[in-house]
Amino acid sequence: MTELDTATQRPDLPAAWTPAEVEAELYQRWVDRRYFEADVKSDKPPFTIVLPPPNVTGSLHMGHAMNHSVMDALSRRRRMQGYEVLWLPGMDHAGIATQNAVERDLAKQGLSRQDLGREKFVERVWEWKEEYGGKILDQMKRLGDGIDWSRERFTMDEGLSRAVQTIFKKMYDDGLIYQAERIINWCPRCQTALSDIEVDHSEDEGELVSIRYGDGDASIVVATTRAETMLGDTAVAVHPDDERYQHLIGTEVELPLTGRRIPIVADAHVDPKFGTGAVKVTPAHDPNDFEIGQRHGLPNLTIMDGRAVITANGPFLGLDRFEARPAIVAALRAEGRIVAEKRPYVHSVGHCSRCNTVVEPRLSLQWWVKVESIAAAASAAVRDGRTKIHPAELNKRYFDWTDNLHDWCISRQLWWGHRIPVYYGPNGEVVCVGPDDEVPTGEGWRQDEDVLDTWFSSGLWPFSTLGWPESTEDLKKFYPTSVLSTGYDILFFWVVRMMMFGLYAMDEVQPFDHVFLHGLIRDQYGKKMSKSKGNGIDPLDWMERYGADATRFTLLRGTNPGSDMAVAEEWAAGSRNFTTKLWNATRFALANGATVARPLPARDELTAADRWILDELDALVSSVDSNFEAFQFSRACEALYSFTWDEFCDWYLEIAKVQIADGRAEATQSVLGHVLDVLLRLLHPSIPFITETLWTALTGGESLVVAAWPAASGAERDLEAKAEIEGLKKLATEIRRFRSEQGLKPGQKVAGKVRGACCVGLLDQVPSVRSMTRLTEPGEEFTVSATLEVGLPKGAVKVELDLSGAIDVAAERKRLAKDLAVAQKELDGTTKKLGNEAFLAKAPADVRAKIEERKATAESEITRINERLAALPEA
RNA sequence: GGGCGUGUAGCUCAGCGGAAGAGCACUCGGUUUACACCCGAGCGGUCGCAGGUUCGAUCCCUGUCGCGCCCA
Structure with missing residues (x-):
């Protein structure tokens, strides 16, 4: 053990461990000695973990604490095993979350981001980041994270921005990034597009109203939870085989309140069993309707703006969607067109994951990543074992995603983030600019206003942080990373994206060898802990009161692959x-x-x-x-x-x-x-x-x-040693039990003799047993007032005690009766088994021998206990 | 609606074909020369329910009920 000083000196340890007072100093010593800094020139085998970058807005919660305990434990062990360990830290710029935080601050001063303008606003966000962004990093230090702080990165720093622009250009040139007008999830509050995974669904109370379109024989009833969208209807659809509506297919019906006439079309995607079997079709405001519209060449009529305010001319112009809804229902009712109303009607409603506003499907022009080929590569890397997911049971979910991934909407109508490097010229030119390309300037040129989804840059994390697109020493030494540790809840948010980008950018080399997915931390009521719910326990509070070690041990002790933990x-x-x-x-x-x-x-x-x-x-x-x-x-x-x-x-x-x-x-x-x-x-x-x-x-x-x-x-x-210590334990425990049931105080010394220890090979253990059970040497006046026997595999040991008086016979009978019952049950069970001919014929020999031995032991125990019972005086 | 997982001691969970386990909680007893943030002893479960496979099932299979998660 070369790391030991030969001149061992022993600082006196204080009587108590006071973590809160000493942990910070210990941590600083490790950092000062640069134990956590990875040496790229080392010839040790590499072990790399990239820290899932916390949001710059974030502070340490239990989920982080658990994940960090895992990563630190993994990397500390590898370091001790002789690996060159790199644990690389950093933060995510967290587009929407950060922009919202800064906008909230501005709002307190009565300002909006528009008041400042784009450039000034982005400056403000950077200032905000400098002021509040470091909080979580200090909290990691308190936990003891063995992180290489010399390599800290930020998704918006210069190098990572270069990586983002490089891969955007590469994918654009490869035809993997394109622009298209589609229905997207739109947050009317954040004023931006959202990807599917940024939308949370919940069962909300709403209303289901049934509206009659048209009159008389030509009328048709449709049901909707979003009555206001009827202003944008451009058709009614029914199932082509629906008997009820055969006569109407191909005809037109008048759309109430508007006077417009719209066709009735047949579409196989309509469920004839739901409601009346007829649905209103609003292509510009519903994803399914958009599909129907595409199939039937229907116009896309937009009737709401980005704030979800009605833009359709008429009495509802300027109303918010939630004001328009009852207003339109009332107007329809006045015309006698409401044939049924269900209220409350519980149905699934999408909410913005950042601000909880109800999402509005919206037709708009956005940038997309074509995922088919890169998702297939991500799938293949797990299928062929280049990347292993722990627990393997989650492979299926991973494949469900990679095999069914929709194209990914990557543009966001925000100001905080990586701006899309595409320029539009005065004559309709569209130019995608790489990091070393010249930016087109001159009259009429302008850059795309949108920024990229935050997950676009964090998807590059495993290699962008190591210097990509440059071919750096770090990249050569530390890529692919060894383990990615994260909660299973972001397997798809993030892991799938890193897999796709990593394989694409790094010539099919996987971003990590292992993906460890831990469960979620739940509170004592089994509820998921989360920032938004505010039901979290603060790990800093635990660290303060119990120490970082105790906090870590608690979390690690509850961590198994894929399973949740209640704390x-x-x-x-x-x-x-x-x-x-x-x-x-x-x-x-x-x-x-x-x-x-x-x-x-x-x-x-x-x-x-x-x-x-x-x-x-x-x-x-x-x-x-x-x-x-x-x-x-x-x-x-x-x-x-x-x-x-x-x-x-x-x-x-x-x-x-x-x-x-x-x-x-x-x-x-x-x-x-x-x-x-x-x-x-x-x-x-x-x-x-x-x-x-x-x-x-x-x-x-x-x-x-x-x-x-x-x-x-x-x-x-050494099985003999093991058997001896097991004998010692049994002997000590039985004597303690006897003492306890006889009402002897734990500390009370009792004179006693242990007989027969030599015959069962326990002679050497007797002094320890005597010490543990407070037996003193028998003196001259030693009188045996109680005897207990302890049955051991090789025979019984007899313990004679001088209790200076009569023993509690009732207690002793009770004790023996209990032992007898246990032995009797054992005898019954084993006897029954051995009396079963099928068992004797089919059970393996070793199992049979074991049962026979157990039966013999039970028999001798019963004999022994019965003798003891008989020897006891009458109660 | 589709998929996955899970129901074991009061609570949180481990075990997953041959004697039901842990931590916490609870009961009793303790100034035992490390520790009361402790020590010793104890209480507590027909392993969701019903079938099946097997010599043998908490463990495998089928069904059923409850709960959770993901996707629609």
Whole structure:
């Protein structure tokens, strides 16, 4: 262990671990020593994680804290394993979210962005970013993130903007980016187009009104939840096979309130079973109607502007859509055209994911990415295993997306973002400009006003941050990245886009080898935690009160691929208790001379307990390793927790006390030192702060951050030692149980003899058992007043106690009766099984032998217990 | 409507063909020379329901009911 100073010195550990006071200082020391800075010239194998860039508007919430705990644990372990680790940080400019935030600020001063003008407004956003944008980065430091701050990026910085322009140009030239007029999701408040994934659907209460178009035999009834759109109807559609309407197909009907005559068309997409089987067709304001309109050559009549205000001439001109709706219904009612009304009528309504405004479908000219070929490539990379998704169950959802992706609307009518690099000339010229191309100037030339969807630039993140389009050393060394860790909720928002862009830009090399998808954090009511709902627990609050380590451990302990986790205060407190336990155990071991300065004694010089704990430790290393490799953080944490608390603290430390007192101090101190050394290394990726403090105190080493990761020995387990310690546990537990049920105070010393330990191979363990169960040596006046027997695999051990008086016979009968019932149940079960001929004929021999052994044990237990019961005095 | 997942102790979850587990909560007892953020003992479940496969099912299959998520 080369990282250890030979002249080990031991700073005294304070009595209590006070994370809030010391974590920041520890973190700064790591940063100052530049442990987290990746060396591109290193010949170590690379391990790369790009941080999912948080929104510049964001602050750290539990979802981040969980994801960061995962990424930090993964990268710290790899660093200890000898990888050249790069964890690259940065932020996303978050187009709509940031623009909205700044607009809200302006609104407080009574200003709009239009008042400032585009240039000034964008300046304002940059100022806002400088002032508030760094918040989340400082919060990451508190969590302990081992991030390479020297490589911090921003999606709007110069290099990334260059990457955006480069790929836009490349895709434009390849015919993968085009302009088209289509129905898009439009937010009337944000005044911009939205992609499908920026629209959230919810079941809202609305109204369903049925309106009669036309009169008499030629009339037809249509139902709608958006009555105001009837002003833009250009047809009524029915199913071609619908018997009810055969006579009307091809005729015209008068559209109420407008006097316009519109055709009745037959279209197979109309569901004859829904409502009256006839639908109004508003091509300019509904995506399905737009399709119908295309098929039948209907005009697209726009009747609302970008603010969802009616523009159709007439009495409703200038009304907002939600004012127009009741007004139009009232006007129709006055004409006797409302034949049915259902209110409330619950139906699915789309909302802007940024401001929750009801989305209005709108016909407009936008820029699109043709996804077919790049989505197919993204699909192929997962199908052929270049990128592995964890858990694999989410592959199907991934394929559902990549195989059915619609062309992606990438233009946004915002000011904050990457402006589309397309210029229009005075004579209808359209020129797409690359980063090194000359921008056309002169009379009549103007740039496209729109900016790109935020996900366009964040989709380039895995390679743009490494210097692409330049062929940089970083790109060569650290691409493809090793793991992308994120919540499954943004698999499609972001992961699919990165896959498409990465494969396209990097010659089919995947952006990441592994995609780890964790679940969502839920509150104690099982509700998703989110900024918008305001039901989040603040991870900073936990860090303040319980420490960053406890916060991290809580989150890691609940993290399994793809499954959600509910968190509550008690969990964080439990993790804090765990760190306290570790602190006290290490402090105690150090006070008793635990050391790594001497080599571990040879195997045959160790006690069974020493050999057992070392074997357990070895098994722990394997378990932590395999679980980390499989992203099973929860299992890894459980293994670490139970080894630390249950095996090491509850048993080995108690045994160690006896061994040290009995003249085996040197060897025991070495074992203690060794176990703690390895254990702290294993825990470091999960709880870096406390382990760093304890480990440097124990070993005098420089830092765990750059210490070596332990390797499992692969040696066979010492089964004899294991059996001995299991016997010790059983013996101690049974004596404690007897004491407890006899009403003895835990600390009360009782004289006692342990008989027959040698016959079952437990002689060496007796001193430990006596110490753990407060048995004192029998004196001259020793009188056996109680005897208990503990059944062990090799036979029973008899414990004779002098309780200085009569025992509680009733309690003892109860205890024995309970044991008897357990043994009887066991006997019944095994007897039945062994009496089943089919079982005897078909069950494998080892299973049969096991059942036979269990039956024999049950029988001897029953005999033994019955004898004890018979020997008890009458109650 | 289509797809996926899930129902195990009061709560949150692990286990997934051969003896029902953890943490928290709860009960009892504790100034035990590391730790009351602790120690010891205990209580608590016909593993959603109904069929089937099997010598054997919490575990596999089918159906059913409840819940959740994604897509329409």
